Amino acid sequence: MSESPQVTVDVPALSRLLDGEHAEVRNLVRKNLVEQADVLDDQVHLDATAFRERVKDVIQHMASTGATGLGFPQEHGGGGNVGASIAAFETLAFGDLSVLVKAGVQFGLFGGAVLQLGTKRHHDAYLRDLIEARLLGCFAMTESGHGSNVQHLGTVATYDVETREFVITTTTESARKDYIGNAAAHASHAAVFAVLEIDGESQGVHAFVVPIRDAEGHDLPGVRTGDDGAKMGLHGVDNGRLWFDGVRVPRENLLNRYADVSEDGVYSSDIENPDRRFFTMLGTLVQGRVSVGGAGVSASKVALTIAVKYALKRRQFGAPGSDEEELLLDYGLHQRRLLPRLATSYALHFAQEVLVAQLHQASTDPDYPERDRRALESRAAGTKALATWHATDSIQEGREACGGAGYLAANRFAALKADTDVFTTFEGDNHVLLQLVAKGLLTDYSTNFEELDQFGVARFVADLAVETVIERTAVHKLLERLRDVLPSSDDGSDEPTLLDPDYQLAMLRWREEHVLSGVARRLKRGIDGGTDPVAVFSQVQDHVIHAARSHMERLVLEAFTDKVAAASEDPNHDVLAAVRDLYALSTIEADRAWWMEHGRLSSARSKAVTREVNALCRRLRPVADDLVDGFAIPPEMLRAEMLEQGY
Known part of the structure; x- marks a missing residue:
């Protein structure tokens, strides 16, 4: 297998691409973070009581700059821009995460509840004071x-x-x-x-x-x-x-x-069905899940930036007879540990970008279709799950990749690990969120289905004609499309097709639809056999989660592929395509047992995927530093003593 041409990176252009349309807002937050950079040291040295007060002071300072109220109406002192608000929150996650979470509680949760669930009398009474952090809430x-x-x-x-x-x-x-x-x-x-x-x-x-x-x-x-x-x-x-x-x-x-x-105790609502009313109320708070997912991606960027930069300084062992030890990142295993996760951070960044654009549109368009709103809520739930799990995984792997140095509080991993661990369960436990994603998939966002809890899901599916679900998913059509892009031989010799975006997407689409139709069949078969619906649903929950995760990974790859296609004239197009390929193939590799079990990946083809992942890691190794620099994380936020030491 021949190596692909070397890629190069225009770092400023890459940062502009990643910052997107809200670059000015992101830079304002970066400036605020640098001004308050000592909070990272305070996190290590102050006791809990003193640090709480310090974090409150930081929140109130940032509120005074206007960086925390961007999602609120302008007439109450906000910025009137939900997209900018999410961009600010994502960037805030480069810094101390207690500051991030307290800001999320104050402006996202408490402020969001008043804004989205209240009316003019509540907005007039509370918004300006809470935007300026004079009134603190929970x-x-x-x-x-x-x-x-x-x-x-x-x-x-x-x-x-x-x-x-x-x-x-x-x-x-x-x-x-x-x-x-x-x-x-x-x-x-x-x-x-x-x-x-x-x-x-x-x-x-x-x-x-x-x-x-x-x-x-x-x-x-x-x-x-x-x-x-x-x-x-x-x-x-x-x-x-x-x-x-x-x-x-x-x-x-x-x-x-x-x-x-x-006043006389008469209850009224424009939404007659109480279940639909409840889900409508919760749906207005979707911004919280979008924000947490974005923060998870940012935290993974910080961890991987520190780990990559350390791996480009620290040397260990060397070739026999050589006096110079090798850089950590020159080892294939070290590349394997960090670079696929770096590719996933890029993929999730662009998936988050699509989600935020949809949320902004939904918040500004009073006629935003209800079907699209339900799809948005589902996508927000799934993206939050994938992004926060990725943060947990990347921070842990980054810590290990830095050895004992990564264990020291002076090198940020201790705080990153401890502070992000709760991300996987707040704003919704990730497994529960993926069940919500699967619920929508099973019924094509049926109006009836949205009102059911997870046990109601099972009872509802009992009444579905599984053939309808299979027809909706059109598995047979996907199989035909997949055959069009599969290699002609099955011995791994036709490896270049692995880098075909159509092939990569077809693989993920086929898995998604196959798993989804399998869930529907299992549910109906169990219930038709007389098993209690609750028990049936419990028995297939692993398949439900797999279906939802497969769906979300396909959406993430689609977002990345669309971004690469749209950036055809960008100076970083080739490197972005390589990073996309690394994300796609490492995703296939991670679940290759499933594809092999279902006849879509031979053993030879599976080995070819692994070889290509290794080749992509080697190809991206020379630009790894540029790829993390593209995140434009202020150096003050890395705050890792080990990066200042000579080795």
Whole structure:
């Protein structure tokens, strides 16, 4: 196999391409990060109490620059641009992640709830102060006994007609609000999610603005706050617990965009179906998942930048008889450890770019189709899952690739590992999110299906004609397309077709559709056989997750392929194509057992994929430093002593 021509990188042009249309916003955040760079040292040296105060100060400073309010309406002091807001958040993730998460709680979760679930009276009362970080809030949804299953929260809000107030109560110990950022020390208000009851009848989960502390920071009557204590990471975020003992708030504190209660206690909503109303309310908060996914990609960029730069300085062993040791990155195994993950970071960056563009369009177009909105929510869930799992994996591999030096707190990996670990479970557990993705795939975003929980999914699929699902997926057509791009021989000799984007995409499409139709068949076969639908669904959950992950990996590759095609005149087109090839083939390689089991990859072809991945790593090795420099991470954010040492 002959080696491909050497690629080169125009780093400034690459940074411009990655920064996209919001380069100015990203540069503002970079400037803020550099100005507050000492927070990275504070994270290591300050105790938790002092560091929480330091992080709060950083948040308030950044709010004063306008960098944190870009997604809010201009009439309330924001920037009126959701896309710019996500770009700012992604860039903020280059710095200390306690700052990132506290900003996400304040402006994304609490602010997002007020903006998206409230109406003009709430916007006028709260937005300007929360945008400027004068009013700090928290997002009180999760309970000790209920995380992802929000529909069954234990907190109850009962309407008192005589006083025209809602009475909010923590009904059991398991109904306490838990893991709530900003709740332990700094929040004066909370967006509290509770089951609304009127005359003993439940109207489902709704959100309320509830004051929890006075101006001196003391708990208000009926409110009890607590500290969650030491955590694995994010020591600058005051995660806490909330209990409500008959706390009364005015009727106007109900966030009433989708439902309201009149003074005399009459409930009304334009969305009659309570399940659809619930999912509509949660759907408006999709920006949080988009933001977390983007932050995960940024964290992986930081880790891989440090690891690559260390591998270009540190030497170890050498050729027999040579006095000079080899650079770590000259070893094929080290390239294998870092460069496919670097390619995945690029792929997820461009997938995130597509997602953010869709979110921005949905936020500005009042006529954005409901079908597209559901697809957006599904894509946000899946992208968040892949991106945060990738962050966890890349940070761990980067740490190991730096040996003992990577274990030192002075080299950032300790904070990166500890602070990002929760990304895989907040804003939705990743496995639950992938089940949401699969739910949409199984029914082509059926209006009926969107209202069901995971057990309702199984019962609904029992009524589906599996032939319809198979016809929708058009597996036979995909097989025909795949045969058109498969090599003519099966001995691995026709290897150049491995670099054909059509071949790469056809492989991922075929897997996605095959796994999806298999899930539908298994569900229907089990239920037709008399097995309880809940049990059937539990038995095929591994296939459900595989279907969703296959779908998302295909979308990621499509986004990367489209970006490379659109950049045909860009000076970095060839290197981007090589990085795309590395992502595609390493993805196929990672699941090659499945393709071999299903007759789509011979043993010879599988070996050819591995050889090509190795060749791509060797091809990209000379430009690895340029590829990480393209992320334009401020040097102050790398803060790794080992990069300053001579070896």
